Amino acid sequence: MLTASCKVILVANDPTYGRRDFLKDSVVSVAKAAQEFSKQQEVVPERLAPLMRMDWLRPPGAVDEAQFLERCTKCSDCATACPHGSITFHQQDGTPVIFADQMPCYVCDDVPCIAACATEALSPVEGPGQIRMGVAIVSHRFCTAGQGCHACASKCPTDALSMDFGAQRLSVRTERCVGCGLCEQVCRTVNDQVAIRVTPFRLLAQSHS
Numbered sequence: 001m002l003t004a005s006c007k008v009i010l011v012a013n014d015p016t017y018g019r020r021d022f023l024k025d026s027v028v029s030v031a032k033a034a035q036e037f038s039k040q041q042e043v044v045p046e047r048l049a050p051l052m053r054m055d056w057l058r059p060p061g062a063v064d065e066a067q068f069l070e071r072c073t074k075c076s077d078c079a080t081a082c083p084h085g086s087i088t089f090h091q092q093d094g095t096p097v098i099f100a101d102q103m104p105c106y107v108c109d110d111v112p113c114i115a116a117c118a119t120e121a122l123s124p125v126e127g128p129g130q131i132r133m134g135v136a137i138v139s140h141r142f143c144t145a146g147q148g149c150h151a152c153a154s155k156c157p158t159d160a161l162s163m164d165f166g167a168q169r170l171s172v173r174t175e176r177c178v179g180c181g182l183c184e185q186v187c188r189t190v191n192d193q194v195a196i197r198v199t200p201f202r203l204l205a206q207s208h209s
Contacts, residue, residue: 056097057133061114061122071121081116100181107157134179134198143195145170152183
């Protein structure tokens, strides 16, 4: 394929290359550029629409999904009450959600988001340890715990993560995991490959139904 500079040289030395040929080549070049731009525009919205993902979590205390959708009035009181800005809104229906890799739940002792909900879409819990948003799942292929990284375990607010020294791998105590996503966030900051991610309970329920 000829480069642009080579083509210019050939055109300059070709007496048969007229204005009509030049215009034709220009139109073709513009069409190709427009086509490439169009392809890029089709890709960009996917990058700019993280709320279209399915791995979002409901805020602490959320009742089952069907009840939640009936009770939630999209008032945003829970998001306003969250001191960390963890709660955002689903792009399609405006209901409150949390993206663990963007801003995880910090499992506040007084869970102000639950206290702010007047419709019981977020139901009171006995304590932070009773929150169930999802479960952390480890990809041992990427996990560097065997090489001495215990960053996620040190940040876990419920001690759900621990090192299995016999197997030299990270272990998740699912009965203690609240699905806050702090482990996922810290893993993202210290490792090239994210080795632990939170799966929402509603997706786990769907996979077992």
